[in-house]
Amino acid sequence: MTTAIIQSAAISKHFGSASILSQLDWQIMPGQVIGLLGRNGAGKSTLLECLLGLRETDSGTVRIYGEDVSQLSDATRARIGYVPQKSDLFEWMTPRQMLDYFRALYPRWNGAKVDGLLERWGFDKLMQNKPISKLSGGEQQRLSIIRALAHDPELLVLDEPVSALDPVGRRDFLRELIDSVIERGTTVVFSTHILSDLERVALDLAFLKDGRIALQGRLDELLEGARRVVGPASLLDGKPLAGELRRQRAQDGTVSIITHGGAGLALLGKEAGVRVEPLSLEDLFIEVTQ
């Protein structure tokens, strides 16, 4: 049996009286490329921070590579790369100084990769020697990504990694992710709102809602299984469907059901007045996180 790289059990987190994470269980398996989805304020950043031990949980446990996250060894730390949502880079330093500083901390620092990325992502001499605070949001984000990739991490955690990048920058980032990260079998966990990017690279999806992982699965299977069934209440009332996620009744008596069961709906679709429609990822996001 493969052991999970990240194993969280019953973690809870409150901010004041607001409950953000509630008895959340989650596992990340080696080699997974998993997208974390949720509405704004659902707690995606909090979850990622708790998983990495950057934020204390109120209760529950998180283990990374078998170690308690509050007492990670340096060797385990060196296996992890993290791109925070808000760039926390050393703003008074120049990119060069910052990267040199981190190079000293990581035994496995890949200098050639860093130089290659700096060049391809437009960090010329001038920019490399400018204080980080003078860089644009997109440039800071690119730098943060370079720093996180520099030591060839085995686990890469990205919190909205492309929020400040334009479409070209996003595509460059995706190509880098595909070429040098996913190809190496790196485990990747990332949160994003940009569903088109997610569709391109993620193999698994997890939806965070009400402080828990509300739905998780293979992206392909979720898309193939997701259906909206619409029909008269006389037919659908009192008839629970396999994998039902949501059920709504309109004023005119029409019932609309979202399921991720997929199979077994063919017969139902033949009934008069019943419509069975496939859903896009965006539809599914809206239906699951509402």
Add this chain to the structure above:
Amino acid sequence: MTNHAAHLFSISTGSAEPIYRQLVDQVKRLVAAGQMAPGDGLPSVREVAQALALNPMTVSKAYSLLEMEGVLARRRGMGMEVAARAGGGQSATERAELLRPTLERAAMEARQLELDSDTVLSLFIQILKEQA
């Protein structure tokens, strides 16, 4: 025999159809239409993944399915090619099956618009003639 480049493929995100499915259907259509002939080489998984910015697993899933269905064959050594029987051997019925997903969508919309079969069919015939 041609070796096809990765630009051959295009995918769209935001569709209800998973990306690997889109790739599978595209190869089938190209083969059925004769744009890809038996023995033609397919771009490597890596090339397609890079060109379309896709997870390589998605591309290899599509290739494996096409191999299982006999559309593609694994080359000795590396890579995939269009299988020998894939092209000309396909009957009109088999090629017509490729239209099914598109027509099913059209049928669904026709039903929503409460159109009867005759109206829809005569419209389709008219469109076929316009395109010819």
